[in-house]
Amino acid sequence: MSIAKTYNPREAEKKWYSYWMEHGFFRSTPDEREPYTIVMPPPNVTGVLHMGHMLNNTIQDVLIRRARMQGKNACWVPGTDHASIATEAKVVAMLKEQGIDKKSLSRETFLEHAWEWKEKYGGIILKQLEKLGASCDWERTKFTMDPDLSEAVIDTFIKFYKEGYIYRGVRMVNWDPQGKTALSDEEVIRKEVNQKLYYVRYQIKDSEEYIIIATTRPETIMADTAICINPNDERFTHLKGQSVIVPLINREIPIIEDEYVDMDFGTGCLKVTPAHDLNDYELGQKHNLEVIDILNDDGSLNEKAQILIGEDRFIARKKVTNLLEEAGQIEKIEDYKSQVGFSERTDAVIEPKLSMQWFCKMDKLAKPALEYVENGTIKLIPEKFFASYKHWMLNVKDWCISRQLWWGQQIPAWYNENNEWVVAKTEQEAITEFNQQGKSSSNLLQEEDVLDTWFSSALWPMSVFDGVRNPDNTEFNYYYPTQDLVTAPEILFFWVARMIIMGHDYTQKPPFKNVYLTGIVRDKMGRKMSKSLGNSPDPIELMEQYGTDGVRVGMLLSSPAGNDLMFDISYCEQGRNFANKIWNAFRLVKGWETTEAPATESQKNAAIWFENRFNQAVSEIDEHFSHYRLSDALMAIYKLIWDDFCSWYLELIKPAYQAPIEKETHETVKVFFEKILTLAHPFMPFLTEELWHDELFKKREEKDCIIVAQYPVVKDFDIRLIKDFEIVQQIISEVRSIRNAKGISPKIELPLAINAAGIDFETHRETIIKLANISTLDLVNEKIQGAVSFLAGKSECFVALEENIDIDAERERITKEIEYLKGFLISVDKKLSNERFIQNAKPEVVQNEKNKKADADTKLKILEGSLLNLS
RNA sequence: GGAGAAUUAGCUCAGCUGGUUCAGAGCAUCUGCCUUACAAGCAGAGGGUCACUGGUUCGAAUCCAGUAUUCUCCACCA
Numbered sequence: 001m002s003i004a005k006t007y008n009p010r011e012a013e014k015k016w017y018s019y020w021m022e023h024g025f026f027r028s029t030p031d032e033r034e035p036y037t038i039v040m041p042p043p044n045v046t047g048v049l050h051m052g053h054m055l056n057n058t059i060q061d062v063l064i065r066r067a068r069m070q071g072k073n074a075c076w077v078p079g080t081d082h083a084s085i086a087t088e089a090k091v092v093a094m095l096k097e098q099g100i101d102k103k104s105l106s107r108e109t110f111l112e113h114a115w116e117w118k119e120k121y122g123g124i125i126l127k128q129l130e131k132l133g134a135s136c137d138w139e140r141t142k143f144t145m146d147p148d149l150s151e152a153v154i155d156t157f158i159k160f161y162k163e164g165y166i167y168r169g170v171r172m173v174n175w176d177p178q179g180k181t182a183l184s185d186e187e188v189i190r191k192e193v194n195q196k197l198y199y200v201r202y203q204i205k206d207s208e209e210y211i212i213i214a215t216t217r218p219e220t221i222m223a224d225t226a227i228c229i230n231p232n233d234e235r236f237t238h239l240k241g242q243s244v245i246v247p248l249i250n251r252e253i254p255i256i257e258d259e260y261v262d263m264d265f266g267t268g269c270l271k272v273t274p275a276h277d278l279n280d281y282e283l284g285q286k287h288n289l290e291v292i293d294i295l296n297d298d299g300s301l302n303e304k305a306q307i308l309i310g311e312d313r314f315i316a317r318k319k320v321t322n323l324l325e326e327a328g329q330i331e332k333i334e335d336y337k338s339q340v341g342f343s344e345r346t347d348a349v350i351e352p353k354l355s356m357q358w359f360c361k362m363d364k365l366a367k368p369a370l371e372y373v374e375n376g377t378i379k380l381i382p383e384k385f386f387a388s389y390k391h392w393m394l395n396v397k398d399w400c401i402s403r404q405l406w407w408g409q410q411i412p413a414w415y416n417e418n419n420e421w422v423v424a425k426t427e428q429e430a431i432t433e434f435n436q437q438g439k440s441s442s443n444l445l446q447e448e449d450v451l452d453t454w455f456s457s458a459l460w461p462m463s464v465f466d467g468v469r470n471p472d473n474t475e476f477n478y479y480y481p482t483q484d485l486v487t488a489p490e491i492l493f494f495w496v497a498r499m500i501i502m503g504h505d506y507t508q509k510p511p512f513k514n515v516y517l518t519g520i521v522r523d524k525m526g527r528k529m530s531k532s533l534g535n536s537p538d539p540i541e542l543m544e545q546y547g548t549d550g551v552r553v554g555m556l557l558s559s560p561a562g563n564d565l566m567f568d569i570s571y572c573e574q575g576r577n578f579a580n581k582i583w584n585a586f587r588l589v590k591g592w593e594t595t596e597a598p599a600t601e602s603q604k605n606a607a608i609w610f611e612n613r614f615n616q617a618v619s620e621i622d623e624h625f626s627h628y629r630l631s632d633a634l635m636a637i638y639k640l641i642w643d644d645f646c647s648w649y650l651e652l653i654k655p656a657y658q659a660p661i662e663k664e665t666h667e668t669v670k671v672f673f674e675k676i677l678t679l680a681h682p683f684m685p686f687l688t689e690e691l692w693h694d695e696l697f698k699k700r701e702e703k704d705c706i707i708v709a710q711y712p713v714v715k716d717f718d719i720r721l722i723k724d725f726e727i728v729q730q731i732i733s734e735v736r737s738i739r740n741a742k743g744i745s746p747k748i749e750l751p752l753a754i755n756a757a758g759i760d761f762e763t764h765r766e767t768i769i770k771l772a773n774i775s776t777l778d779l780v781n782e783k784i785q786g787a788v789s790f791l792a793g794k795s796e797c798f799v800a801l802e803e804n805i806d807i808d809a810e811r812e813r814i815t816k817e818i819e820y821l822k823g824f825l826i827s828v829d830k831k832l833s834n835e836r837f838i839q840n841a842k843p844e845v846v847q848n849e850k851n852k853k854a855d856a857d858t859k860l861k862i863l864e865g866s867l868l869n870l871s
Numbered sequence: 872g873g874a875g876a877a878u879u880a881g882c883u884c885a886g887c888u889g890g891u892u893c894a895g896a897g898c899a900u901c902u903g904c905c906u907u908a909c910a911a912g913c914a915g916a917g918g919g920u921c922a923c924u925g926g927u928u929c930g931a932a933u934c935c936a937g938u939a940u941u942c943u944c945c946a947c948c949a
Contacts (some may be wrong), residue, residue: 005908017935262948273949384876387874490944573911574896588909655904737916745906823892836930839929840928848890851891
């Protein structure tokens with residue numbers, strides 16, 4: 001029988017994923033065990049797996065698999081998000097391709113198309129997550145527009161409305177002219193843009209004089225309703241109370257005064273356009289200015305502009321500039337950099353626009369959500385994000401929750417024929433409500449707008465367990481609050497904060513205990529990986545190439561929480577190589593014939609050492625996990641397996657070529673092997689499951705799978721024993737190093753003599769002989785003449801080489817070491833003779849220095865002896 | 872403009888409340904090995920004024936201040 005020399009991930013991946021599914025290992029139902037719950041941040045239903053998802057979901061899978069193996073009732077709830085704007089844009093684009101204009105469709109027909117699209121193309125990403133090994137409870141898959149989740153959203157709207165958090169009003173909002181909807185402040189991305197600053201002349205009425213203003217948006221001058229100057233600005237004192245003529249349209253507007261105007265910026269004169277700028281709007285409110293909105297929903301000019309009607313705002317900007325120039329009204333044009341808002345979803349330039357919207361009052365709601373994080377009920381990992389969380393929470397603004405879209409939850413508000421409105425779940429209830437208020441209830445129309453998608457995502461940890469509609473249900477009581485949330489820092493406010501707010505409002509509990517914020521996946525040049533840059537590898541292809549386990553390991557090796565991850569393909573290679581290393585260790589153990597003989601002493605000692613070393617590693621790994629240092633945990637496993645298990649333990653017990661191994665030892669190796677597989681399983685689910693089922697270990701029962709095997713628990717270990725073995729390892733390394741330096745083949749046996757101090761070398765005799773390839777190992781009490789010597793711990797070792805040793809080289813080496821030790825002693829002595837040190841330092845520290853001195857003294861004496869011995 | 876963070880080996884990063892001569896890991900590099908588990912490997916080796924300048928301290932990669940560079944978040948200056 002032959003086993004492939006390299007691990008082939010493909011078969012194992014296919015086989016085990018469906019095996020796990022068929023046997024229901026991912027499924028979770030409430031029982032007497034401790035629950036461990038993660039709700040997956042729902043990707044957009046339009047989404048396709050990218051490196052960010054890969055990282056994020058791998059982390060979640062590692063956490064959930066480990067918890068499952070620790071005997072917890074692990075429940076990972078997957079799902080998708082309806083992503084109003086993105087999805088609606090996709091559907092509109094698709095319809096356009098078919099020659100259908102959204103405007104020509106009724107709301108119902110459009111939604112039919114949208115649902116059709118969703119059923120057909122939506123949720124590809126969930127399928128892709130399977131490839132990654134995601135052990136979600138797929139039967140719980142939710143969509144934010146599922147009927148029950150939608151109902152939860154509507155209920156919440158009504159609840160918040162009744163509690164006085166939701167109101168409706170005309171406000172300046174962020175308008176996305178491409179998506180044709182309002183956006184929340186959080187959905188606006190500000191970018192620095194190279195612009196022009198236009199200096200435009202406005203003629204003073206009944207005068208030849210001009211006033212010059214600076215603007216970046218000349219196309220809005222038709223909407224100007226005042227010019228504002230600073231009352232303290234002496235340059236303009238004579239203009240107070242005058243009015244000016246708006247160029248091109250010759251409308252008369254007043255000159256007003258307000259200290260808001262920065263005298264040093266531009267010309268010190270500001271044109272006031274209340275309809276198209278937030279600050280101007282506020283100025284307008286203060287000074288009772290007229291509001292002239294010259295823009296249509298799509299960003300083109302309307303008839304109020306009087307000129308260039310129907311032109312897009314950016315074309316209009318150019319044309320207005322030309323017209324102004326022709327009219328001699330442009331003083332100058334300067335280059336200018338400024339921040340411009342873009343839509344997070346469509347990337348269109350945001351237009352401040354005055355419109356009627358629904359808002360959620362945030363200040364009161366935010367308070368308890370801040371407290372949770374402040375008092376540690378919810379932990380942010382890493383903590384550094386607390387500062388910005390706090391800042392946002394303290395300065396939170398009201399949340400614009402209405403969107404002028406169809407795809408989403410339609411706001412449950414109803415208008416009667418007099419345009420009066422009530423909030424009610426159904427039309428029937430609305431009628432009742434109107435009647436109670438003594439108002440007309442005929443010709444009711446439901447509010448056209450839908451709710452912000454984040455309004456529904458905010459309920460996610462509750463709504464997936466139906467906890468909003470039915471808070472007393474068993475599942476909700478069992479799984480909520482959830483344990484860990486793994487997500488990107490970018491949506492800390494969008495999502496995390498709002499989940500905490502809603503969770504608290506409903507349950508008086510936080511929705512989760514820990515928030516692990518992953519980094520951003522960047523390319524080698526530090527650029528964020530994105531589709532538009534084309535610098536992101538396709539995770540699916542990566543997994544094809546390196547194996548899923550390899551890519552998982554690669555991603556996690558380099559991603560401390562909250563730090564961005566500079567992704568490089570070589571990490572995946574490292575992951576693949578690691579998988580292959582385990583595979584080959586398995587081949588070795590698998591290939592051994594056994595003999596009935598009992599284990600040898602050295603094998604037993606090796607086993608004792610590895611057991612202790614293993615327990616030490618388990619402690620370290622546990623510690624890393626408790627701080628969510630997944631990459632450190634993984635590295636500890638990597639080293640335990642590669643170095644300790646393969647390079648030391650296996651080499652140590654390995655029988656001679658084609659010789660059988662003692663059965664007792666073989667059994668022990670197998671036990672260790674199973675243990676390290678369980679440690680590795682959360683990171684490398686496929687390989688470990690594949691090996692677990694090999695008959696080398698045993699015939700497994702149908703449900704005896706590593707995915708539910710017992711995860712190693714923290715146990716005591718003997719640090720002394722491990723340290724002693726380190727000395728042995730050092731001796732072996734030194735002998736190999738001597739070989740290397742002298743060009744002596746590893747096949748040639750060398751004699752070794754040890755002047756042992758403090759360690760029982762008999763225990764390790766066989767080990768040293770075997771791994772360092774020693775012919776004779778003598779324990780001596782004196783120095784050996786003409787041998788190369790070195791110090792391991794406090795034991796001096798001698799290798800007598802057949803050819804003459806290079807005395808000068810040896811002398812130099814030893815002298816160097818002596819000098820080092822002397823320097824060391826000087827520094828220690830300096831400390832110890834410093835009274836202030838003795839007085840101020842902790843007693844342990846002082847004692848430690850004393851011990852160091854004693855150690856160094858011993859070593860120094862040995863080395864000085866060696867030096868004498870050479871001459 | 873405000874806030875936060877970072878700067879340690881060629882690369883990616885550890886280094887927790889100052890205390891081994893403290894400078895570490897992985898990868899990469901170099902040298903020697905096709906030693907029958909693994910060349911996706913084995914053995915060995917080299918490599919860093921801990922960004923800079925001051926300060927606190929018996930003692931600083933670690934604490935403080937300033938400087939430089941970089942990043943992130945927030946913010947309405949036309």
